[in-house]
Amino acid sequence: MSVAAKYYPNEPTEPKVVTSEIPGPESKAKIASLGEVFDSRPAYFVADYAKSSGNYIVDVDGNEFLDVYAQISSIALGYNNPALIKAAKSDQMIRALVDRPALGNFPGADLEDILKQVLKFAPKGQDKIWSGLSGADANELAFKAAFMYYRQLQRGGHGVEFSEEENSTVMKNTTPGSPQLAVLSFKKAFHGRLFASGSSTCSKPIHKLDFPAFNWPHGEYPTYKQPLAENEEYNKKEDDRCLAIVEDLIKSWPSPVAALIIEPIQSEGGDNHASKYFLQSLRDLTTKYNVVYIIDEVQTGVGATGKFWCHEWADIQPPVDLVTFSKKFQSAGYWFHDDRFIPNKAYRQFNTWCGDPARMIIAGAIGQEVVDNKLVEQCARVGDYLYGKLEQLQSKYPIKLGNLRGKSRGTFIAWDLESTAERDQLLKLLKSNGCNVGGCAEKSVRLRPSLSFEEKHADIFLAALEKSIEQL
Amino acid sequence: MSVAAKYYPNEPTEPKVVTSEIPGPESKAKIASLGEVFDSRPAYFVADYAKSSGNYIVDVDGNEFLDVYAQISSIALGYNNPALIKAAKSDQMIRALVDRPALGNFPGADLEDILKQVLKFAPKGQDKIWSGLSGADANELAFKAAFMYYRQLQRGGHGVEFSEEENSTVMKNTTPGSPQLAVLSFKKAFHGRLFASGSSTCSKPIHKLDFPAFNWPHGEYPTYKQPLAENEEYNKKEDDRCLAIVEDLIKSWPSPVAALIIEPIQSEGGDNHASKYFLQSLRDLTTKYNVVYIIDEVQTGVGATGKFWCHEWADIQPPVDLVTFSKKFQSAGYWFHDDRFIPNKAYRQFNTWCGDPARMIIAGAIGQEVVDNKLVEQCARVGDYLYGKLEQLQSKYPIKLGNLRGKSRGTFIAWDLESTAERDQLLKLLKSNGCNVGGCAEKSVRLRPSLSFEEKHADIFLAALEKSIEQL
Numbered sequence: 001m002s003v004a005a006k007y008y009p010n011e012p013t014e015p016k017v018v019t020s021e022i023p024g025p026e027s028k029a030k031i032a033s034l035g036e037v038f039d040s041r042p043a044y045f046v047a048d049y050a051k052s053s054g055n056y057i058v059d060v061d062g063n064e065f066l067d068v069y070a071q072i073s074s075i076a077l078g079y080n081n082p083a084l085i086k087a088a089k090s091d092q093m094i095r096a097l098v099d100r101p102a103l104g105n106f107p108g109a110d111l112e113d114i115l116k117q118v119l120k121f122a123p124k125g126q127d128k129i130w131s132g133l134s135g136a137d138a139n140e141l142a143f144k145a146a147f148m149y150y151r152q153l154q155r156g157g158h159g160v161e162f163s164e165e166e167n168s169t170v171m172k173n174t175t176p177g178s179p180q181l182a183v184l185s186f187k188k189a190f191h192g193r194l195f196a197s198g199s200s201t202c203s204k205p206i207h208k209l210d211f212p213a214f215n216w217p218h219g220e221y222p223t224y225k226q227p228l229a230e231n232e233e234y235n236k237k238e239d240d241r242c243l244a245i246v247e248d249l250i251k252s253w254p255s256p257v258a259a260l261i262i263e264p265i266q267s268e269g270g271d272n273h274a275s276k277y278f279l280q281s282l283r284d285l286t287t288k289y290n291v292v293y294i295i296d297e298v299q300t301g302v303g304a305t306g307k308f309w310c311h312e313w314a315d316i317q318p319p320v321d322l323v324t325f326s327k328k329f330q331s332a333g334y335w336f337h338d339d340r341f342i343p344n345k346a347y348r349q350f351n352t353w354c355g356d357p358a359r360m361i362i363a364g365a366i367g368q369e370v371v372d373n374k375l376v377e378q379c380a381r382v383g384d385y386l387y388g389k390l391e392q393l394q395s396k397y398p399i400k401l402g403n404l405r406g407k408s409r410g411t412f413i414a415w416d417l418e419s420t421a422e423r424d425q426l427l428k429l430l431k432s433n434g435c436n437v438g439g440c441a442e443k444s445v446r447l448r449p450s451l452s453f454e455e456k457h458a459d460i461f462l463a464a465l466e467k468s469i470e471q472l
Numbered sequence: 473m474s475v476a477a478k479y480y481p482n483e484p485t486e487p488k489v490v491t492s493e494i495p496g497p498e499s500k501a502k503i504a505s506l507g508e509v510f511d512s513r514p515a516y517f518v519a520d521y522a523k524s525s526g527n528y529i530v531d532v533d534g535n536e537f538l539d540v541y542a543q544i545s546s547i548a549l550g551y552n553n554p555a556l557i558k559a560a561k562s563d564q565m566i567r568a569l570v571d572r573p574a575l576g577n578f579p580g581a582d583l584e585d586i587l588k589q590v591l592k593f594a595p596k597g598q599d600k601i602w603s604g605l606s607g608a609d610a611n612e613l614a615f616k617a618a619f620m621y622y623r624q625l626q627r628g629g630h631g632v633e634f635s636e637e638e639n640s641t642v643m644k645n646t647t648p649g650s651p652q653l654a655v656l657s658f659k660k661a662f663h664g665r666l667f668a669s670g671s672s673t674c675s676k677p678i679h680k681l682d683f684p685a686f687n688w689p690h691g692e693y694p695t696y697k698q699p700l701a702e703n704e705e706y707n708k709k710e711d712d713r714c715l716a717i718v719e720d721l722i723k724s725w726p727s728p729v730a731a732l733i734i735e736p737i738q739s740e741g742g743d744n745h746a747s748k749y750f751l752q753s754l755r756d757l758t759t760k761y762n763v764v765y766i767i768d769e770v771q772t773g774v775g776a777t778g779k780f781w782c783h784e785w786a787d788i789q790p791p792v793d794l795v796t797f798s799k800k801f802q803s804a805g806y807w808f809h810d811d812r813f814i815p816n817k818a819y820r821q822f823n824t825w826c827g828d829p830a831r832m833i834i835a836g837a838i839g840q841e842v843v844d845n846k847l848v849e850q851c852a853r854v855g856d857y858l859y860g861k862l863e864q865l866q867s868k869y870p871i872k873l874g875n876l877r878g879k880s881r882g883t884f885i886a887w888d889l890e891s892t893a894e895r896d897q898l899l900k901l902l903k904s905n906g907c908n909v910g911g912c913a914e915k916s917v918r919l920r921p922s923l924s925f926e927e928k929h930a931d932i933f934l935a936a937l938e939k940s941i942e943q944l
């Protein structure tokens with residue numbers, strides 16, 4: 001029995017669109033009313049989660065959409081998954097909700113089990129975790145770990161005490177206590193919207209305008225010619241060009257580059273893929289220059305690329321230093337393996353809650369379902385099927401399916417339209433044809449279904465896509 | 473019937489300490505084991521939350537402590553509160569856990585109700601909310617709101633578009649797109665441990681060392697002579713001295729001061745109280761210089777000071793611009809009332825989750841219980857009782873109960889020992905005598921019971937305190 005059939009016996013067999021416009025009248029009224037207390041301008045429609053099931057999201061007007069966006073790529077298993085409902089009803093969950101501990105000071109007796117259940121799904125080469133609350137939070141916690149590690153090495157090791165000068169200057173936000181260190185990220189990167197994560201984000205002006213930023217550099221992320229198999233020489237040169245820029249920035253940036261952060265596929269930035277060669281070469285460079293190597297798996301993690309963690313495709317050796325996660329794992333944090341990333345003193349990586357056990361319980365349950373049901377393998381299979389069909393469609397509509405990317409990367413697939421307006425129009429038509437799909441970058445469409453997406457869902461999506469392209 | 477009796481029929485009638493050391497052997501073993509996957513160095517003991525009830529936290533060795541610390545001041549109603557258990561078991565909660573929405577794009581039909589239930593408990597003068605995930609996150613979201621507001625005013629209003637120069641420079645983290653603007657906070661302040669919140673934090677070096685910081689100023693927070701009623705003239709002069717420093721910093725800081733953030737009582741920093749006059753004068757100054765006024769109620773909020781929100785004691789007019797919350801509300805975010813703090817475009821204050829509806833449901837349930845059971849009033853009453861008894865004890869042990877503060881501020885009470893070592897020793901003795909109590913700043917003890925703390929609990933605490941002081 002297929003996973004969707006087992007989990008979601010009541011999942012619709014096809015989309016149903018009952019309103020002439022989306023959002024429909026009921027959604028519109030609710031968006032307006034919600035707007036009195038909340039910024040509801042970005043709302044696409046108002047969902048009825050009680051009626052949503054599996055791959056289908058239902059709205060308050062009764063529209064039933066095949067969901068190929070899945071809450072900005074953050075629903076792993078589909079809506080109202082029975083295994084997660086079981087976890088949500090557990091006594092452990094109820095205690096995590098009503099007796100939320102300060103996990104650092106007063107860990108519960110079950111914290112170790114909760115963490116170990118999550119750790120079962122750590123990326124290869126990683127075996128420790130620090131927990132946070134969101135993707136941005138995870139990245140900033142990783143930056144903190146990287147800065148402490150870097151400064152401890154500069155200072156001469158874990159055992160060396162802070163100097164009096166450090167202790168006094170830090171209280172004035174000045175060097176050396178508050179050192180001028182940089183994180184190197186990439187153009188078009190997205191690592192979150194707080195202030196340090198925001199300084200490493202370089203996706204769109206609207207994400208950053210008016211916020212003070214650290215003077216941190218952005219390298220160039222390779223832009224490959226597709227299809228990859230036919231452009232190996234060109235793409236290798238592109239990798240080398242970008243690697244030279246990274247090395248130059250590390251050597252020449254006015255403040256030391258303590259860490260490098262990269263998405264194995266830039267997701268908000270347009271589904272730009274980095275090659276195994278590029279990701280491995282960054283390991284070599286970061287080792288050479290003693291830069292902490294951070295992989296951001298917030299959007300790429302948890303199976304959607306056909307590996308549990310996307311950077312496992314690159315088999316980077318030795319393993320990267322820190323890997324951040326959130327979204328489809330519903331929790332957040334970073335993985336690591338080197339004990340030297342544990343700060344030399346307690347209370348340096350610390351806050352009141354140190355994560356949320358309720359969300360960690362969900363993460364553990366998601367991981368278990370993914371493994372038990374072989375959902376990574378399924379996603380790889382369905383993704384290959386979907387990509388093949390999209391290639392066929394591309395030969396019919398080469399302009400509307402430009403620069404198709406994501407081959408052999410599960411359902412993590414994207415392509416370009418000719419303009420933002422055309423892309424937005426296609427997304428609108430897809431909704432009217434029953435599919436909820438998201439965009440990224442200026443003119444890309446990104447596919448982000450949950451892991452319960454099957455060939456039959458792909459067929460429905462493909463039919464809606466062809467119809468929508470015809471209507472463009 | 474008292475609230476504790478109604479809620480917690482099985483609450484212990486007195487503490488029970490069964491191990492000669494704390495942490496006991498079982499806790500120690502579990503802390504060591506937990507340490508293999510998590511930084512467990514700060515753990516006081518390992519709790520058994522299933523057995524904890526009301527004001528008592530039970531550990532895995534069977535010790536039963538009266539909890540006067542309450543998860544670093546973040547448990548509002550006591551352990552295993554039946555109203556919260558009911559909320560945790562609701563269908564609404566289960567959906568919030570298993571179908572976590574991207575609230576900005578796909579709000580659920582019940583989001584408006586969830587938010588309005590939380591908004592019922594907004595501080596006087598505030599009627600809108602933006603939701604986050606932690607105290608640090610709430611403060612940084614408030615900073616973003618403040619910076620956008622400030623730059624929009626500078627630019628000439630909500631309707632003025634960003635310039636090409638802004639759009640291009642922001643992608644390089646340089647001015648004017650990434651403007652050099654400052655947040656003014658205070659020495660000894662604690663506003664969180666991320667990078668922007670960390671730059672406004674000025675509590676202890678260990679909270680900040682090795683992390684890059686923004687060049688933001690710290691004013692001086694008034695240090696009053698106690699008791700307040702006998703030192704009005706001195707304290708007014710102290711207020712004026714600190715206000716002059718704030719005004720000078722606003723006028724002279726190298727980058728414009730866009731916002732000022734202050735805790736009405738500096739909590740991590742040692743329970744330093746700001747007078748009504750000081751907080752109102754900051755309103756006058758921030759209005760005069762067009763600085764956004766942010767009150768941080770992360771630790772002071774939700775009833776513990778005898779008002780639902782501590783700054784309501786000061787009745788600041790006109791109301792402050794932004795009020796941040798977290799901890800005892802279990803959720804996080806900021807309150808506001810002026811529409812101009814809604815950014816001029818969608819997606820400027822935005823992220824994938826935009827908060828956590830599961831935690832907002834808990835916040836709404838907590839607020840309702842607080843109001844329905846008159847827990848703010850109870851906390852004021854119990855606090856007065858406790859403070860009076862502490863004053864009596866102080867006349868007996870003036871050195872061990874130095875600088876007692878928090879009169880008429882509910883159970884939000886603190887005092888000083890003579891040194892860090894002596895304070896730590898007192899906390900250790902209090903644990904051995906059955907009371908879990910926390911410290912703050914260098915040598916202070918802070919009381920942070922939940923709102924279900926009653927006179928009978930105060931008596932038990934007072935007896936343990938006297939015994940511990942005798943043992944010092």
